[in-house]
Amino acid sequence: MTGDQQPFDSNLAAENERLKRALQTADIGTWEFDPINQIVHLDDRCQQLLGVSVPAVVPYPEVLQHVHPDDRVTLQAAISQALRPECEPPFSIRYRLAEPVNGACWLHSKGKAYFDQQNQPYRLSGITQDVTHEIQTQQQLRDSVERFRSLIEQAPVATALFVGKDLVIELANEPILTLWGKGNSALGKPLAEALPELREQPFLQILNDVYTSGIPYQAVADKCDLLVDGKLRTFYFNFTYKPLFDKQGLVYAIMNMAVDVTDQVLARQKVEASEARLRSVITSAPAAMGLFVGRDLIVDMPNQAFIEIVGKGPDIVGKPLRDVMPELDSQPFLQILDDVFTSGKTYKSFGTQVNIVQHGVMTHNFYNITYSPLFDANGKVYAILDIAIDVTERVIVQQQIEESRLQLLNSFEQSPVAIAIIREPDLTFHMANPFYGDLVGRTPAELVGKPLLEALPELAGQGFDQLLREVIATGVPFTAKEVPVDIVRHDQLATIFVDLTYQPQYESTQEVDGDKSVSGILVVATDVTGQVHSRRAIEESEVRYRALSLELEQQVELRTQELAASNEELAAINEELMAANEELAESNQLFTRSNENLQQFAYIASHDLQEPLRKVQSFGDLLKSKYGDQLGDGIDYLERMQSSANRMSLFIKDLLSFSRISTRRDATELVSLTGIVAIVLADLELVINETNAIIDIDTLPVIKGDKSQLGQLFQNLLSNALKFHRDGVQPRIQVTAREMTASDLPPTVKPARAAKQYQCITISDNGIGFDEKYLDRIFQIFQRLHSKSNYSGTGIGLAICEKVVTNHGGAITASSQPGQGASFSVYLPV
Template sequence: MKAKATTHYPFLAGAGEMAEITRNHDWSKTLLGPPQNWPQALRVTLSLLLNARFPMVLFWGPQHLCFYNDAYRPSLNGELAPAETVGKPGAQVWPGTWSLVGPLIDQVLAGQEAIWREDQLVPVYRSGQATDRYWTFSYSPVNDESGQPAGVLVTGLDTTRQVLTRRALEESEAFSRSIVEHSPVAKAVFIGQDMVIRTANEPMLQLWGKDDSVLNKPFMEAMPELLTTPQLQRMRGVLASGETFHQTEERFELIRYGQPYTGYYEYTYKAIQADDGSRYGIICVATEVTAQVLARQTAQASEASFRALIEEAPVATCLFVGPQMRVEIVNAMMVTAWGKDFSVKNKPLIEALPELEGQPFLDILANVYATGVAYEAKAAPVDLVIDGKLATYYYDFTYKPLRNEQGEVWAIINVSINVTDRVLAARQLEASETKLRGIIASAPAGIGLFVGRDLIIETPNQTFIDIVGKGPAIVGLPLREAMPELVTEGQPFLHILDQVFTTGVEFQSPGSQVKIVQNGIMTDRYYNITYTPLFDPQGRVYAILDIAIDVTEQIKAQQALEETEAELRSAIELAELGTWSVDAATGLVSLSERHAQWLGLADCDHPLPIWLACVSQPDRERIEKALLVSLQTGGAYQQTYTISNARTGQQLILQAVGQTYATKAGQPLHFAGTVQDVTAQRDLVLALANQVQQRTQELDLTNEELAQTIEELAATNEELAVTNEEIASSNEEYVAINEELNATISLLNRSNENLQRFAYVASHDLQEPLRKIQQFGDLLKTEHAAALGSELVYLDRMQAAAARMSTLIRDLLSYARISTRVEIREPVSLSQLVAHVLTDLELVIEETQAQIQVDHLPTIIGDGSQLSQLFGNLLGNALKFRRPGVAPLIEIKAQLVSLADLPLSVKPIRSADFYHQLRVMDNGIGFEPQYSQRIFEAFQRLHRKHEYAGTGIGLSISERVVTSHGGVITASSEPGQGATFTIYLPA
């Protein structure tokens, strides 16, 4: 009978059977004695052991007294009951294996490091028979309170099943490898989650385009080109589920023997199972079906090419089959042109478009079908029901018969282009041209047309003929012959007209002086001149519309007015007077410099309250009231008041006189007057009180003279007002004429915009065949490079030509997108913009070791996208046209220049007082000076294309960008000395 423990020990607590046995054991009869006397290290370790779910054994003390938990019991020698082994020496419990285990325990107790063994063979004796078991275990010391090993804790795991399974797998793999390696079909075996290539036969290696170095590597490491494909996930899915995966005709982009290769494959992934049913790998069987797939695709492409040709055609296209004209194929553009939907497919044409009944088209189609003769029509009218309304539309169309192998007509292809807008626009244009000729003939301005580069004079009105002064015989003459004085007098107009013809940019010049021999007499006249380029359907300038308005009298009146104002300013200066004026509408006060200095104000223009603040407080209300009365009633103003200098505080006494000027309707326009510092007079009166009477007489005399002067100034101002009114009246007439002319020019501009949109769409359509040429060229090089031999050179030349054509079309699109004026107007920091451009060119800069020096650049109002193109072209050219063996040096400098400082040859599109001058300078190959204008013409190249790549459009785009911003770009250079591009933009 076992004695029951009478005392409860917490460290022996536990729910398992071994915990119960350990608590109930009579420890007083053992070497350890009662549990209350056990060392603390033993107690802690036993508490851990009895509550663990992992197999553990504890050998304690020099006798190796053993303890173990429930998780270890299945591995215990079956000849002894658990109650008979607890607390017994290990040699008694495991006599068969103690020769192996005992030395390991003694080694740990001797103070050596813990011991670890993996898959260790440990014989287990059951009923006198030894059974091989494999264990992975560790022997760890358990230290007592003194820090010395007092016991050994053994944690272990029976790995017999895993070891035997692995051995079986290895044997199965060896067998599978033998089958795979000798198979005539491409096969491979992949092991584990990483799909390590355990074996792959020669057909599979050839299919992959690899050698046997891929063996024993993870699949994705061996074939990194498949990283973006789902192959690894598919393999793992087969390994996890055990379900076979089969795929047919899947496309793969492989690297076979170092070269890209596109192929199609049929393959199967099947899981490999061990004897115990677990899955440890997959086997892949694959077959290349590239030839079959490409053959089928070619057949399908041949069958679908005709349908795609129709459905994807950029114009309305359809196919009528059989004598009933059944709508076999129709694209979206044709359905839209008919005003129907795709329900018309497979219907006879008369059912699809019943409104054709009574119109000639069905008879024409029947005749084409019967005779096999194609039919073509231009701007043919057709009545169609679109959006529920019957209306007449106009089409260019063709009916082309298609024949079968026997030569019989089996279908008719119909291609149609809706030209309704063009027909109606032509009619409107004819009416507009008739109206334009009427406007030109009756316009008070001189209007004429200069046709061609020789500027042949056509359709001049009588005013234009009178301006030229040579009679109606000038019609049909070149301008230089009709007006030779333009050459003999060195006038710039022929050069300006040539620039307009070249650039297509309108030129306007108000008040230009022109020397003209009118009726045999040389005259100096002034004209407001507008040269407007006219474009043909190809977007080329074919003529220039000249509009000239005689403003000689206004200019001379303005000059006389300026002379009078100059004399007036001289008189005011001599009299040491200040002037001032007040705008009746805005209340803005404008002061002369002398007047502003008296008040201590830095600027000459201020709101009325600022000016009043300088008047002393006692006088302020009186002065404000008097000024308002003058502005409201138009009466004269004469006041004396004290002011305080805003900077120095000095007080002055001012005497001011003035007058309000109004419109003919009596509406006040502005107040103008003079002011005089009378402080000295006041001080002199106080100092010389004994001479008051004499001084008063002198002052009265002076005042009379001043009054007379003021009256004279007032009279002069009245004359100026009358002159201004006359100028205003003339300007109103000029504005009315300009409005009519601008309406006409707007109509012409809309036509030009339509032409530009047409060019844009056409250029896009040209890109598609070029892309196909390049793609097919790549396919030929990839699949037949070895067979082509010397013919490969011609293939390369073909692709290079297609690439150059594609670049040219892109440049043409860029050129077409840039209008002659800026549509987006926003602040653009040129410093930030150039920094972004240099970032885009970073690789070229690094390769050429270029040095870029950029000044601080201004912020301007414009279109950031266009300006990026400008600097991208200029900097790209500077890097491209570099001298061999010399690192490029590029400098960008900026400064502000006035209108007066511009070179005589620079005529900006938009007038301004100041301009930003931007210079882009390089040390490249440069060019001959005589080409300084030619380089801005489209398609002009100074070098052969094999020397320097490009289309010759970049600088044309740059000039157009600058022109659209109202500026001018010039170029200067010497061969081998670099080039300088100078840009002037209005500030």
């Protein structure tokens, strides 16, 4: 080595040392392969990476044994390629170790080959680095990408990934490709190119804003027009645009998730349109209509007719039906509505009575009602349409018609004349009353439904069937007197005589071929057999009469003389009757004077007996106030004395009332019972409020009578209904009225005066009631069924009621069961 080389070599050694330290700091090992001698020089780091301890020079085949068998051939091929002079890329390869060393699994070797002048390789040197962490990180990233791709592709929801500012469709699963109407050809294209129809819609701008701002976007039931199979169709989606961020926090992609809700939106639109039409129908409908929404039956969309029927004013919308109409709690309609809501089945009723409080007054009208369930898009009931038509007038007319029909049928059944109706075909009996059955010797049941000659075969050959057909054909009535008929009665053939009428009955007032259509024959027959036999007997007796007439004329003169004597006796009897009349007049005067004396005595008794009682009560109050503290136990005796005096005072008042009613003459003025009851309720207002009683009163009639006495009648009956109420039960009293004929009166009711018509007023309560075995006692004076300690009173009230009703020519009775209330019925003649 020359002097000039020493500084250079020194510098090179220093540079090599710095390079070595740098490689060690970077955790990089160096190596050198001698292809001629097939050996490899390894530094310390390479020895650690390969797991070679010593020596530093290792045979090439031995080094290859530390490489994973699957990568060994690849490494050898790369080395062989690097040792070729024509190879341009430098040597670089990644491979696995046969066994991990100190956590190292993957190595990355780089190097360069050196050639001599004959282009023969004599050295391949380079570096080796542990890249296990980098390889694992890349593998995890690839696994994550694959999982993300698989998640998108297998997602049940339509999902796509738009990458970059141009929104390139990187991923799109089958559901979203189906919604777009596109195949896999859309992948890799910008969204605007793959779906050009979106350019006229807001979605591309929304995606651009999400990409720029990084803020997600959500939409519900948003409209979108897509070109599917060459046709532009409208869809509705719930969708989300979610931005995805890289490691630097920048948006690199947007994930789109969408759910097709087109069917739900269209169904909802149909429901909304249906509701709009329904609202229009309800508003303009002449019938009362309204909706009850939800299980709580919230009132919605009531029209004016519905509001008027409910009678609570227009402020009912949004309130539960139970709160709007509490009177329905005691009626079946709330339960029926709940059943309709549960079952989804329509309910209809016709001519149904509904009790409704309209403007503070309880009404009892009749309605045709329809409850129709309304279904949402899921087929569940969400509301009930109520349609109500007021048919009160029609029902009343039908009731009157039915009553008339029943009366007519009753008259038909009870008629003393034999009546039957015979119709085609085959002259069949349609109806027959009992008198007709008696006439022909059969019961009505044996006749009705059978042809004439089958029911009465003995009529064959007598011409009645031909006569009936002639009346049906011509429509001309037939009437005949004393028609002989051979009929089987009591199993024997007998001849009877009848006055017979065949009256045609018409199908309708319309004419058929110019003639009215006869539907049947009304047969009216009167049995005159007795008259015919009597007339014949009279004719036979006329001969005998003429023979006896001479004898009778002789006896007349004798009889005249006897009558003259009888007249003288009658004159004497008349004189005796005149004397008896004078005695009766004197008795009437005495009776009148007796009533006047009784009234005077009642007044004196009332005044003279009440005065000492008032003094007893007054002095008792003074003793109690002044000396109450000194009396000790004596205060109890004083209170008992005052209580007895109070009962005695009440007893005298009731006795005086009873006496006045017994002696007072009937008045004949017209009295409104509605007005009488109103005055009585005003007097009982305090008791009504204390007991929280409910009193329902029908419209009451106007009758002739004594206003004062009728007031006492209803005063006693209503006060008793309030007094005898059950503990813990709200008193409920009902006053009703109805008109009835004398024949409709119960057998036990015997009015004091006979009349054709009577008014029946009934006062019913839900009080303690009584045993009907005491019915004969309760209207007697001083009779009580309950102890004085439990219920106050003198036992005169119902006796006064009975006396008032008798004074007015009527009758009173009662019905009850213990614990189930009582009903008092008053019958007054009209």
